[in-house]
Amino acid sequence: MYKSIASIVIAAPLLWGACGGSFPPPTQRMADAQAAERSARELGANNVPAAQLSLKLAQEQIADAKQAMSAGENQRADSLLIRARADAELAVARTREMTARVDGQEAVADSNAQATTNVGQGAVK
Numbered sequence: 001m002y003k004s005i006a007s008i009v010i011a012a013p014l015l016w017g018a019c020g021g022s023f024p025p026p027t028q029r030m031a032d033a034q035a036a037e038r039s040a041r042e043l044g045a046n047n048v049p050a051a052q053l054s055l056k057l058a059q060e061q062i063a064d065a066k067q068a069m070s071a072g073e074n075q076r077a078d079s080l081l082i083r084a085r086a087d088a089e090l091a092v093a094r095t096r097e098m099t100a101r102v103d104g105q106e107a108v109a110d111s112n113a114q115a116t117t118n119v120g121q122g123a124v125k
Contacts, residue, residue, distance in 0.1 A: 004066045023074040023085075029081035033062055036088035058088035084121035 037058045045051035061084035068077035 023078065025069055025074050026078040026081055029078055029085070030062070030065065030069075033065070033081045033088060034056065034082040036085045036092065040088050040091035040095060043092060043099075045091040045095045048095045048098045051091040052060060054087045054091035054094065058084045058091065061087065100119060 037055070040051065040055050040058070045055040061080045065077040065080040065084065068074070068080060
């Protein structure tokens with residue numbers, strides 16, 4: 001019995017060291033975060049006040065993650081990139097929401113203008 005306990009005590013640190021070695025560079029998360037940030041910029045998040053902060057946070061977190069990866073802090077970089085992608089996607093959503101709201105207001109205004117034109121031409125209200 002003591003031999004089995006001793007072998008577990010000796011083998012356990014070796015197994016933990018093998019499993020928890022180094023955290024791989026989060027290259028896929030970097031690509032995902034950068035793509036989401038680029039999408040937000042291309043949709044015009046810089047021009048939407050509700051989306052500007054989220055976009056700025058995503059950009060800062062991507063820059064911080066690059067520095068962390070250079071320093072070998074891949075786990076920290078991974079966490080930053082998860083947050084960066086979420087912030088960039090939030091900027092995308094807020095930009096789309098604002099665009100939809102403006103488009104809806106323009107559609108209502110166009111409809112009202114057409115109704116006025118129709119009444120002016122003798123169409124039944």
